[in-house]
Amino acid sequence: MAFGIDRQQLREWKKEVQSGNIAFLTHYWLDDRFPNVNTVTKVGCSDIEKLVKWGKQYGLRREWIHSRDDYPHFDLLGERQVEILKKEQRFEQLSRLKNGKHNS
Template identity: 45%
Template sequence: MAFGITRAELAAWKTKVGRGEVALLTHFWLHPRYPGIKTVTKAGCANLDTLLEWGQTYGLEQKHLHMRKGFPHFDLIGDKQKEVLVQEGLWEQIHRFRIPV
């Protein structure tokens, strides 16, 4: 279940993804498979080559890619989420979602 973002934020992410840009969107998230994890960052891009190349810079493998209709993405959680957000300079998302760095 996703929460903590607005419809406008989700729409902006979808627009960027659809244009073939790598876009990152963090939101609160709870899943029974990941106790203690409270946020996820979706790193998406409709251009698979661009997304996979971007993912390689962070050690992300194609097998972890989620193929959603028009919105392929990586789900980033835990240390990988923190690493990517810091490297991408997305401090607003880090502070807003209280991700410890």
Template identity: 55%
Template structure:
């Protein structure tokens, strides 16, 4: 279950993906499969090769890319989420969701 984002934020994320950009959308999220994780960042990009290269750059396994069209994405969660978001210049999302 996702919460903590606006329709506008979701629309902006989708539009960035449509433009072929890497797009970051963090929201609160609860899933019993991942105890202790309260947020997830969806890192999306329509260009699957670019998204896979991004995963490899951050030592993340590209095999976990959700290839759901039209918005393929990688779910970034857990201890490295804040660290990677900071490295990607996403300070506002880190602050907003208390990731560091």
């Protein structure tokens, strides 16, 4: 279950993804499969090859891309999420993690 974002943020992320840009969206998230994690960052791009190339620099594999809808994306969780956001200098996204657990 996702929460902590508004419709405008989601629309902007979708627009960026559809435009072929690498887009980041961090939000609170609860999933029983990951009890120690309460945030996720979705990194999406409609250009799959561009997304694969971007992910390779962080050790992300093509088969980890969620492509079941019109918004192909990687889900970043835990320490990898924090590490990648820092390297990408996504400070706004990192600020969303301040009050949440981000360990895996």
